[in-house]
Amino acid sequence: MQEVRTTWRKKRKIENPLIRYGILVLVLAYLYLAGTGVEVNADRVSRGLSRVGLLFSGFFQPDFQSRGKYIVEGILESVAMTLASSAFAMILAVPIALGASRNIVPKWVYLICRVFLMLIRSLHVVILGIIFVIMFGYGPLAGVLTLMVNGVGFIGKLLAEDIENIQEEQLEAIRATGASWLKTVVYAVWPQVSTRFIGLSIYRADISFRQSTVIGIVGAGGIGAVLDTAMGRYDYHTAGAILLVIIIMVLVTEYGSSAIRRRIV
């Protein structure tokens, strides 16, 4: 007689128990192998833990005064880097985005632009920062170039996706009037993506500001350099002040950028 199951059981994601437990065992084995590779120097940690109090006291008694001049300069530099790099990125991203849209350019242009976008997007902003510092020396110029290249990758890819999703009818209508390629872009493509482009650019400026706070660690200017110096001198009160300034600035730009984007979209 066949046994009838009367209790209901949740359906399993992987029905085969061998595969199900096999995956579990593999995951556990990996975690064990990887976990034993993590060396915890208990002596060093215990010495460090005594500094936790100092670190926290730095946060709760931030010192904006003694190195205030550098903090203000660093923040201004970060803001200037963000604005300048965003402007360049906006200008450069448009032709690349047009080139990376399959529906308006021939295939070879498309492939070149896509490969270019993929290459610059694969490099982390800090690695870009290192490369530009080597090429152009320390300072905010390297930072601007870093954020610009990173921004071109970001705006270029997302804008290209928007251009590929535009309505074909309008494109066809403008083409039917005998318009040149440039006129097609200006009158059929651009009106459909311009608000998205502005939204993307503002969002990108927001991201650039966040990134401008780290690339200073590798020498590309901005508030990151000031923070790195403060940490290097074990000056936790100044470091705490800088972190608070960064957190507040990031919140302000995030709130501002999302408010503007909501208004224009």
Place this chain on the structure above:
Amino acid sequence: MPIITKGNSLSWKRKTPSQQRTQFLVVLSIVVIFLISASYISKQTMWEFVSDAPIQIRDFISRMFPPDVKYFGRVAPALWDTITISVFGTGIAVVISFALAILAAKNTTPNSAVRMVVLTIIVASRSVNSMIWALLIVQIVGPGLLASIIAIAIRSLGMISKLMYEAIEEINTEPIEAITATGASRAQIFVYGYLPQLMPSFVGTSVYRWENNIRESTIIGIVGGGGIGMLLNSAINRLAWDQVMSILIVIFLTVVVAEWVSAKVRKSIS
């Protein structure tokens, strides 16, 4: 769409004169802001160093090729460490985020004071880059894998718990009412009512964050120690550009593979 009469010929323009004026003013103000920023940066720049950039670039590229193939042997263990950083960092962050998300979601939080504290933690974690967290953590635990793991975990906390608590707040209450009506215990309500609704978005969020963390793990070693970033930093300091190139190639491949894995997993759960 305005039609402009000039004498007795009609012509079409895209924008009315007043629209054109506002657009002009907006563009003008953007240009002015840009010029102010550009002049500020120009003042901070040593243009003498920039002027020899073409020579530097040529030199730099010529020394990067061919990449040092033998160096891949050194890179492999560092790559293993990098993956460890990303997996453990994400794992720790997911576990803590789960608790934080329950405390932060409007419908599950014990009280609004706790919610405010948790939201502050989330905001602080999200606004500070992992490299900066690593600077702080290194002071406490010393450079090494552990510092990098903790930095990645702290950085990921904010984003994961933000997405998790949003998922909890958007939960559909009908299945939960249905299960409550069967007389299920609190644990059963959680397992059969909440979990099935939350798991797909939780897993998706975690995998997506892991993909980001793989990128961050490749560079966090520059300050945190451990992983490929540390090798990269030392290769750069030794000006061994052919080794730098090998490391960059490995980073590139790792990121591509991680993106592929993450896309596969997210596709299979949605």
